[in-house]
Amino acid sequence: MTKIKKINNKTINEAVELLQEGKLIGFPTETVYGLGADATNQKAILKIYKNKKRPKSNPLIVHTETIEQASSIGVFNSKIEKIAKDIWPGPLTVIVKKRENSNICKELCAGNDTIAIRVSSNKTILAIIKKLGNPIAAPSANKSGMLSPTSAAHVEKQFKNNIDIPLILDGGKTKIGVESTVIGIKNNNIIIYRHGGITKERLEKKVNEKIIDLKHADFSEKSNISPGMLKKHYSPTVPLRINITNPRSDEILIGFGKKYKEPNLSKSGDLDEAAANLFYFLEKYEAKGNKIAIAPIPNIGIGVAINDRLNRAVQ
Ligand code: TXA
Ligand code: MG
16 A cells, blocks of 8 residues: 655654665655665665666666765766765756666666766655665656656555555655756766756856757767657646647646736746646646646746656657
């Protein structure tokens, strides 16, 4: 049985014990909910792939408590270390070379010699990692290709009565609402593989250099570089159309900005508010069985991450 429980010391301890037994837990981060496993436990990692129906070729993100723990499993050159120090804890994932001698389960990296690592700012997951003493592998807690979950109830809906996932910790609706930004370094350039919680502009300001979008990057093996980023993804189970100002009579229109009625991702045109509401609203109207149309969202700031998700959703 999968149970949703409020977060307190007792349920944090329970989460740690379940992870020690090789079980999975659902938990909140500042971006979306994660499906967590002890990153050193092979059986638990395989349960993530199985339950998410995730192709074994698509590697998982590892969450660590600190930069020191991150650099014990991945190689941090001075450039990546500076970025990590500037941004972590926060909605950024870095792809680095993995350390060969670490105890991280090899299936987690799906055969790559790189590893994706992030330090979340969510206090609950940091406390759980600390008590467990090992990093936690945590992709988003959705079935592969489906909407990402921004509430405990949405995680439960996707993994009902699942013996591998006995516990979902309920931290309310997530603050950011889209996944972390994923970056890596190629030829000493910072490349964005996935737009997300921290915008390109903010990152550029923080690190004081131009960052390249994977789309515009110039290196040959890029189609394999981040397997999860190229396919149809984030899709509701109901029909969805995007960039719509005049919906059809059988569609519910999700607006953005003051000229649209409710439901509205942000009446005041605030893109952060829209990101926080995106998956939440899609899930709500998916559950009602509505056909959904979404108004145009400006492609600036975190709007780039929103449009990335929407464009993949309608592939
Ligand atoms: O905000 C987030 O990042 C959430 C929360 C739960 O932390 N996690 C998340 O994980 O979105 P996931 O697995 O849904 O997305 C991870 C992305 C995938 O597209 C995967 O292909 C890519 O990161 N990735 C993971 N390891 C990689 C690696 N070694 N090289 C390239 N891409 C990698
Ligand atoms: Mg995901």
